[in-house]
Amino acid sequence: MTALAYRTKGLTKVYGEGRSAVHALRGVDLDIPQGEIVVLLGPSGSGKSTLLNIIGGLDRGSAGEVVFQDQNLAEMSDRQLTLYRRNHVGFVFQFYNLMPSLTARENVELVTEIARDPMEPDAALALVGLRERVDHFPAQLSGGEQQRVAIARAVAKRPTVLFCDEPTGALDSKTGRAVLNVLKDVNEKLGATVLIVTHAASQAAMADRVIHFADGAIREVVVNTSKLTPEEIDW
Numbered sequence: 445m446t447a448l449a450y451r452t453k454g455l456t457k458v459y460g461e462g463r464s465a466v467h468a469l470r471g472v473d474l475d476i477p478q479g480e481i482v483v484l485l486g487p488s489g490s491g492k493s494t495l496l497n498i499i500g501g502l503d504r505g506s507a508g509e510v511v512f513q514d515q516n517l518a519e520m521s522d523r524q525l526t527l528y529r530r531n532h533v534g535f536v537f538q539f540y541n542l543m544p545s546l547t548a549r550e551n552v553e554l555v556t557e558i559a560r561d562p563m564e565p566d567a568a569l570a571l572v573g574l575r576e577r578v579d580h581f582p583a584q585l586s587g588g589e590q591q592r593v594a595i596a597r598a599v600a601k602r603p604t605v606l607f608c609d610e611p612t613g614a615l616d617s618k619t620g621r622a623v624l625n626v627l628k629d630v631n632e633k634l635g636a637t638v639l640i641v642t643h644a645a646s647q648a649a650m651a652d653r654v655i656h657f658a659d660g661a662i663r664e665v666v667v668n669t670s671k672l673t674p675e676e677i678d679w
């Protein structure tokens with residue numbers, strides 16, 4: 445049996461309290477096998493980012509368990525959660541969050557300087573096809589190139605898991621496909637589990653597993669027996 449990257453049990457998240465309480469997650473039970481590409485689909489406000497933030501260690505649930513390699517994130521101290529994020533987790537967001545005053549290489553170095561066993565920044569940038577752009581500043585790069593710098597920054601620490609929240613949300617089809625190809629490469633070459641949150645239902649075709657989310661709960665999990673490449677999916 446494949447090892448699990450994550451197992452959640454009864455994961456619940458309530459923002460606020462009393463009459464203004466928002467029940468963002470309503471008891472989520474989810475298994476994510478290690479090494480898969482997982483796509484999380486669901487309408488706006490259904491709780492996808494909340495789930496991503498909790499299993500990525502950026503936030504805590506209100507109740508329930510999130511087990512990562514036999515450790516329950518819910519029981520970790522803030523310090524342990526920081527180390528979990530630093531050593532195991534890479535994040536990629538819709539808007540690339542690069543430092544505008546730093547070059548591509550320097551943006552990646554921000555992470556490699558504090559990681560345990562990092563790649564060379566130039567090797568991470570070569571992995572995403574930006575070998576020739578290492579000395580460029582974000583303003584000198586296209587949107588897709590900036591997103592690839594953000595992916596290089598996230599993968600340079602050799603993360604166990606890569607969380608991507610709408611990674612192609614700001615990109616046209618050609619650039620978006622190039623970014624999805626990079627995520628596929630990261631999954632295949634580094635063995636990282638890749639979790640992608642997206643509104644683009646067609647991207648589910650490149651996943652090993654598709655989780656359909658609605659109203660804070662899982663509606664359906666589909667395991668793809670055959671996958672499409674990013675070039676083959678509709679945009």
Ligand SMILES: Nc1ncnc2c1ncn2[C@@H]1O[C@H](COP(=O)(O)OP(=O)(O)OP(=O)(O)O)[C@@H](O)[C@H]1O
Binds near residue numbers: 468494
């Ligand atoms: N910090 C917060 N405080 C209060 N409510 C929040 C907070 N963050 C999210 N919510 C609410 O929790 C619910 C789930 O939000 P979440 O961002 O997880 O949904 P989503 O599926 O990622 O949506 P989208 O696709 O629009 O990004 C929503 O009703 C949202 O308004």
